[in-house]
Amino acid sequence: MTDAATPMTFTDNPMNPLEELLYNGLADPTQMGAFEQIMLEADLYAVPEPGSPGGTPGDDGAKVLRAGEQLVLRGVVLNDGRNTVTLFTDPHRARVMFGDDVRILAMQGRKLLDMLKDTVILLNPAGGKGLMMEPDQIKAVLGHEPVRPLVRPSGRVELHSVEPENEPVFLSKALRESFQPPQVQAIWVARAVWPDIGQIGWFADVRSDQPADEITALLQRAVRGLKFGTETLDVSVTKPGGKDGVGVKVV
Numbered sequence: 680m681t682d683a684a685t686p687m688t689f690t691d692n693p694m695n696p697l698e699e700l701l702y703n704g705l706a707d708p709t710q711m712g713a714f715e716q717i718m719l720e721a722d723l724y725a726v727p728e729p730g731s732p733g734g735t736p737g738d739d740g741a742k743v744l745r746a747g748e749q750l751v752l753r754g755v756v757l758n759d760g761r762n763t764v765t766l767f768t769d770p771h772r773a774r775v776m777f778g779d780d781v782r783i784l785a786m787q788g789r790k791l792l793d794m795l796k797d798t799v800i801l802l803n804p805a806g807g808k809g810l811m812m813e814p815d816q817i818k819a820v821l822g823h824e825p826v827r828p829l830v831r832p833s834g835r836v837e838l839h840s841v842e843p844e845n846e847p848v849f850l851s852k853a854l855r856e857s858f859q860p861p862q863v864q865a866i867w868v869a870r871a872v873w874p875d876i877g878q879i880g881w882f883a884d885v886r887s888d889q890p891a892d893e894i895t896a897l898l899q900r901a902v903r904g905l906k907f908g909t910e911t912l913d914v915s916v917t918k919p920g921g922k923d924g925v926g927v928k929v930v
Contacts, residue, residue, distance in 0.1 A: 694769040697721050716823045719789040724767040726753040763799045776805045832878045838869040838925040851929040857901035863887040867924030880911035884924035891916035
């Protein structure tokens with residue numbers, strides 16, 4: 680770790696919609712709750728220490744933290760001697776602070792803050808408007824109710840074809856932008872009905888040699904922020920080959 684003066688004295692322009700909410704909240708504390716709630720659902724960025732999962736140079740690609748693995752993230756030491764972990768709302772800010780060739784980890788804010796809830800966090804400590812969060816503040820933020828998550832229904836599912844005019848264009852676009860061969864070989868999106876529980880939604884049939892839990896986690900992140908209303912999304916990850924999927928092929 681490096682020595683640092685107390686942050687929160689930097690100013691610049693916001694780089695993304697999440698930062699616009701942060702800057703609004705710093706200017707008007709009554710709006711900070713909106714930033715906190717969206718921060719929990721958005722990606723935050725951190726820099727792993729060398730040797731920590733995701734911190735090995737050249738070890739690119741998606742990772743899932745396995746049982747027994749410990750994630751060690753870089754931070755700074757405050758003037759009062761306390762250690763911190765630094766998080767960022769944009770990967771560019773991490774590179775400004777730690778160098779262009781640094782390895783950057785992206786994780787959903789709620790999961791990352793839950794892992795770090797007993798530490799002191801510095802958010803954007805260099806190059807932007809900073810925010811320091813003590814453990815009691817982190818735990819209070821984690822008390823926000825989640826934005827309606829994508830709940831995977833259980834039970835029997837019926838899959839139906841999708842007419843071109845009914846293709847879920849935003850869902851298809853998100854999947855195309857997030858997945859390409861060789862990571863996945865194909866993705867079909869079908870209309871789905873769970874008749875036993877009266878639920879409707881969409882079903883993503885993914886063909887990939889990658890671990891199913893990694894692909895599922897990446898897909899959930901890819902569609903975060905899409906509006907499904909009262910509908911839902913389920914996903915199946917199987918090995919490539921076999922019978923084509925139902926619905927529209929988006930990858």
